Amino acid sequence: MVKHVLKRILMMLAGFFVSVLVGLIAVVVIYCALAALPNAPDYFGAMGMTPLVVLLWPPLGMFVYFLTIILTGLQTLIFALIAEFFALRNFIVHMLFGAAAAAAGFFLIWPGAEEDIERWADIGIIAAAGLVAGLVYWLIAGRGAGFRRPLIQR
Template structure:
């Protein structure tokens, strides 16, 4: 019975970690575009992307739409990565960051299929992947540090024994 409770706890941690990581990843996209638009000789496109999130803040239904669209676009690959990490007890923060970047880039490719062929979208793909790195780190902080459905078999003995 304790094992079932532990697995349910891990499933809840994975879900919460994913939902928070998606939110932080979306914030990271805005921050990255804002930083890039402040660079000298930055394309005007970056300035447009810096102010687009204001519309999301002003219209809450739009914010919910963007959040849920991101969950739909990244959900399947993130589930696969989370199951791999949990099954093999992978706890490396670098690995979770790599998984986050891959999931974010794959989600972007789902919404913009010709992004790999369009040189103008390469910067967007890189920005989305960088935001995925941040999201992967947040996921690791919440759920990835203790990844693994299997609990340790041997508990550490007290030092005084």
């Protein structure tokens, strides 16, 4: 039993760290795709330059990665524990948890964003990246969610 719980905790951590990285990549991809649309705001194009800046100065990339881990860590832990205690293995649940955790992290770094109508696009982009991150988390750790070991081994 203890071995199974430790394995689940390690899977949760690995899933979280990889999904944060994939979520950050998804944010950049979404901004680049939206910057190509006609009449797109100028800052969408600026977000497309982010990977170049991160490649030229890796400490900035590590800062953004760890800041994202800090901003989304608590709510992701809560969602992961809910998924583990109730053995929620549906990928849609994990995607919605990822979107909620990403949007909550955005509200932590930008308080009052819900009142600023120009930030709603950013909230949607961050939530969409959270959907992708939630899917990646499900692929790594969510498919076998549940602290209790199944009675029948498949």
